Amino acid sequence: KAGVTQTPRYLIKTRGQQVTLSCSPISGHRSVSWYQQTPGQGLQFLFEYFSETQRNKGNFPGRFSGRQFSNSRSEMNVSTLELGDSALYLCASSLGSGRNNEQFFGPGTRLTVL
Amino acid sequence: GEDVEQSLFLSVREGDSSVINCTYTDSSSTYLYWYKQEPGAGLQLLTYIFSNMDMKQDQRLTVLLNKKDKHLSLRIADTQTGDSAIYFCAESFAGYSSASKIIFGSGTRLSIRP
Numbered sequence: 001k002a003g004v005t006q007t008p009r010y011l012i013k014t015r016g017q018q019v020t021l022s023c024s025p026i027s028g029h030r031s032v033s034w035y036q037q038t039p040g041q042g043l044q045f046l047f048e049y050f051s052e053t054q055r056n057k058g059n060f061p062g063r064f065s066g067r068q069f070s071n072s073r074s075e076m077n078v079s080t081l082e083l084g085d086s087a088l089y090l091c092a093s094s095l096g097s098g099r100n101n102e103q104f105f106g107p108g109t110r111l112t113v114l
Numbered sequence: 115g116e117d118v119e120q121s122l123f124l125s126v127r128e129g130d131s132s133v134i135n136c137t138y139t140d141s142s143s144t145y146l147y148w149y150k151q152e153p154g155a156g157l158q159l160l161t162y163i164f165s166n167m168d169m170k171q172d173q174r175l176t177v178l179l180n181k182k183d184k185h186l187s188l189r190i191a192d193t194q195t196g197d198s199a200i201y202f203c204a205e206s207f208a209g210y211s212s213a214s215k216i217i218f219g220s221g222t223r224l225s226i227r228p
Contacts, residue, residue: 004156035218042218042219043157044218045216092157104159105156105157105158106156107155107156108155
């Protein structure tokens with residue numbers, strides 16, 4: 001079974017631009033969660049999508065948004081990029097129901113904002 | 115509030131046991147996880163423990179949970195150079211059909227010395 005894939009793996013943007021990251025979950029998984037990882041703040045939860053609906057949200061500004069398609073693939077968008085948005089963005093997929101929602105992580109997209 | 119704390123660094127000699135500690139604040143968590151992150155990679159789930167268990171052993175890994183003190187530990191027996199990584203403790207608040215929100219600690223960087 002293929003794992004979680006994220007594209008692109010690396011991205012360089014400049015301040016003010018916008019960016020879209022993509023995540024393909026494990027086949028059969030309906031939940032996709034997004035995390036931001038930085039050296040200073042660690043791993044922070046952005047949001048979770050389940051069956052095309054945002055089910056949970058972390059404490060990030062509205063510049064960070066996402067969506068999920070009917071095939072469970074998810075995209076994350078960041079508008080008006082700031083230097084502080086430079087980070088590794090990780091996506092994780094899970095079945096999305098049941099008591100142990102074990103999450104499987106992709107390799108991440110490393111975003112650098114210049 | 116929800117908070118998970120870990121020490122940032124641990125150095126052990128090859129062949130010794132490593133013990134990585136974690137404390138959490140929210141007693142409503144259902145599952146507690148240990149993830150491993152190697153350089154340039156995403157997170158890999160190592161093991162998890164349900165919050166009503168005290169201990170779980172899986173080959174070289176032993177997880178101990180003290181729910182009264184909200185303390186979780188991961189013991190790695192016979193530590194090898196391949197165990198060098200950052201280890202994240204995480205707690206989950208997932209339940210049936212609820213959002214799979216996971217709160218991560220800051221990670222403990224384990225280094226192995228010869």
